[in-house]
Amino acid sequence: MELKDKLLSSYIAFEDKLDTNSDVHEVRSKALQNFENLGFPTKKLEAWKYTSLNSVLKQDYSLFPDKIEAIELSDVKKYFIHEIDSYKVIFINGKYSSFLSQTTHENYDVCLMSSALNSLKYKPVIDKYFNKIAKQDNLTSLNTAFATEGAYINIPKNTEVKKPIQIINFTTGAQSATMVQPRNLVVVGENSHVQIIERHQSLTSNAVLTNAVTEVYADTSSTVDIYKIQDDEITASLVDNSYIEQQSKSVVSVHTFSFGGNITRNNLNFYQKGEYIDSILKGITISKGKQHIDHHTLVHHIEPNCESHQDYKGIYDERSTSVFNGKVIVNKEAQKTNAYQQNNNVLLSDKATINAKPQLEIFADDVKCSHGCTIGQLDDDALFYMQQRGIPEKEGKGLLMFAFANTVLESVRIPEVKQRITNLIANKLGVNIGFDL
């Protein structure tokens, strides 16, 4: 059976377990209808021109793996940023793992989507924010239809969240391929500050398909930092849909580190709904083998006097393919907008492919918008210089690539995360970057 049919037919069984009279359920049913009409994206859609999900959709996924397989902390400790104290919202096969998690309701809520959806206490927040900015496109609708679990983070105003929050989705599925659809909601109040680290990790060699949706609301003068670490198994595919709405004077940064996985698609959307907003989108992509990594970014400048900064670096080896599609829309009211976009790529192999489409749509005249896109190689002279001084070619190349990607790392504000990413880069490039940061 096609995955689409399987999903549609399983919805009835899924529905049985839910409160069908709630408002949320209406949202779900509508979303399912939408998905039924649209189906999975195909290469005929402009947004999916370079990315085909066909190979991934062929798998026979188990949709509701209810058995939680026990995981020993020692086995998965390496996937945590364990050097720092943090809140943890951990899921195994889409189900909450209280054993591995550390949540809180003191001062602010760092807890579960399922309890937020089902509890009257949270209803005002859910009514106001749930599925409001998420695009009604095919994969987001699919997620909405089956949305039950994920992280729910609600920070009231004038609050600084003391510790970073780690959201990790583990998938086990020893018997069969697994599909999970986590749904996160982050609401950050006026003048508050929160840091979030997100990771999807497969613990099995069976195929995994994750279709995640995260909605983030950043109120006036708030600061939100999100770090997405994508270093999954080669059998795991990820579609990560993030929607971020910002109010005046807020600063939201999203760093995406894509190293692993089979097919990775990031849909990162920013909507600026106030003035003096800053949006920061950064990413490092290093791919090998037959990996396919796709970054689709959108920054929609709606109000005047805002800024956006995009900086994506990519290093592609072997037969890997990569896509960068960065779109900036400036509405005609959004005067004095400064929008910058930078996308630099290095191809290490003749079999590797990069497809870049930096796109500007501008309707206001008093703006400064620019994008730059380059595809090139490492500097032979610099490499020769290092070799002359006794640095082997491999290390020299590693150093050059590290330096190339470093502009993105510099803005990471948690030192432990920066160190972890550095290690991951060194590991991925197969070199020892022998210096401290």
Added chain:
Amino acid sequence: MKYTEEQLEEELKTQEYKYGFYTDIESDTFPVGLNEEVVRAISKKKNEPEWMTEWRLEAFRVWEQMEEPEWANVHYEKPKFQDIAYYSAPKKKPKLNSLDEVDPELLDTFKRLGISLDEQKKLANVAVDIVMDSVSVATTFKKTLGEKGIIFMPISEAIQEHPELVKKYLGTVVPTKDNFYAALNSAVFSDGSFCYIPKGVKCPMELSTYFRINEGGTGQFERTLVVADKGSYVSYLEGCTAPSRDENQLHAAVVELIAMDDAEIKYSTVQNWYPGNKQGKGGVYNFVTKRGLCEKNAKISWTQVETGSAVTWKYPSCVLKGDNSVGEFYSIAVTNNFQQADTGTKMIHLGKNTKSTIISKGISAGKSQNSYRGLVQINARAENARNFSQCDSLLMGNECGAHTFPYIEAKNKSAQIEHEATTSKIGEEQLFYCNQRGIDTEKAIALIVNGFSKEVLNKLPMEFAVEAQKLLEISLEGSVG
């Protein structure tokens, strides 16, 4: 009087099309509609050989199966293809030895366009092949070119006189199946120019054609084929204006360039068709397919100044097939009032050491939309390919839009690609700087727009640069000099 940007904007908005007039020459027009019979009739009218008729019919059958493309960032009322007359030619076709024999009304048209054949002959050394409503009525300098072995004639004559050349090259760069409008053009093209430069010949003068759309409600389907044999050089100019009409007029041309080993083709266009009035009514639909093929060490350079048409859909492209071949694209696109332009280029790198340069300047005013859409494709075997792209947009007023849709596809690690794009308005600091130095705002804007476009204007042949500047003036009158 002090001249401000607001006033300039106001003037831009109220600017009427200067060349809006209509020549009353009795036309021999086919009834409206398109079917196999009409295609056959066009072919028969042209007295074409059997293979040509078949070629057209094949294109027509393909076209019937195709759908109009909708991916471009333009919105317009679709032309009704069955409501168009597909053939229109001036009835009196004068045989010309001198200008005296030309229909005085036609001469008057040219006079109002500011084209003096005599002057051009003497001063610019330009051979002009005038195409008025699809049929050539004047060819000059044919003799000089003939001595060099250069063939430059209407394509309808070329089909009669050099069928072997036309048959060999027609449709090789833009196949009939290429796209909706190319297929339509292949089926019904009325006339156009054919140019062949023999081996090692450097064409001694700029070749030039003027196109005009005359009869209201007639689509114009030009077909141009330029073949530069090994080691030759040619510079080809194309300029257009059209009279003011209320109905939307369709124009779907195809231009094919073939540059063989070591050859160079320079193709320059100035387009100033009727853009519609300031309410956005009327104007020409310009859906053009232009493509060039470069063999070894060959070079093709496209330069365009686009100021007219209500809707423009045009991507002059280069297929860099041979090693060391070079493709260039220089473009200025000016849109005003309700004009919409979706234009850019495609650089397909197939050979080793191929180079391409893209410089695109967009100026939008009024309520117009100006898009750059380009593709740079480096194929797996294209070692050491090099591309530089730059697209800059200048916005005047906050009701217009500037968009860029660059596609970059690299499949070879030795590729070096740079792409940059900026969008801005005329800086207040820049104006202030000029004012401080005693340059009034009007002159300052002229200076800045000129400077903004300079990189492209510089690429035009001298004789043409003057005309291009004239057209920029008309589109952005008040701002330039």
